Amino acid sequence: MSMYVFWTIFLSGLGTLLIRITPFVMISRMELSEKVLKWLTFIPITLFTALIVDGLIQQQEGVMGYTLNWNFIIALIPTLITALWTRSLTITVIIGMLSVAILRVVGLF
Numbered sequence: 734m735s736m737y738v739f740w741t742i743f744l745s746g747l748g749t750l751l752i753r754i755t756p757f758v759m760i761s762r763m764e765l766s767e768k769v770l771k772w773l774t775f776i777p778i779t780l781f782t783a784l785i786v787d788g789l790i791q792q793q794e795g796v797m798g799y800t801l802n803w804n805f806i807i808a809l810i811p812t813l814i815t816a817l818w819t820r821s822l823t824i825t826v827i828i829g830m831l832s833v834a835i836l837r838v839v840g841l842f
Contacts, residue, residue, distance in 0.1 A: 777822075785809070808832040 765773075788805045792798075812829035819825065 804836060808836055 789802055789809070790799045791802045793800060808829065809832075811832050812825055815828040816822075816825040
């Protein structure tokens with residue numbers, strides 16, 4: 734690996750890390766109003782929804798429009814049931830990963 738590639742990967746990782754950590758450091762030193770705190774509680778829900786919708790809808794090369802990713806929908810069913818039953822993000826993510834892994838082993842993904 735050349736030094737150019739090494740420094741590119743290193744500086745990209747450092748930039749990504751700083752972009753993700755800087756807001757937490759800045760906010761931890763500030764007192765936020767109730768309205769801002771209430772608004773911030775919706776962010777994980779919107780990010781999770783964006784990730785799910787991005788996986789559900791796919792665009793195939795050479796085809797106009799979008800189609801549903803049925804493999805993802807099959808993996809989503811046990812994940813969604815787990816999320817509603819446990820209300821635990823960690824367990825939900827683990828079940829989602831296991832669902833995808835099992836579908837890949839079976840050959841559906």
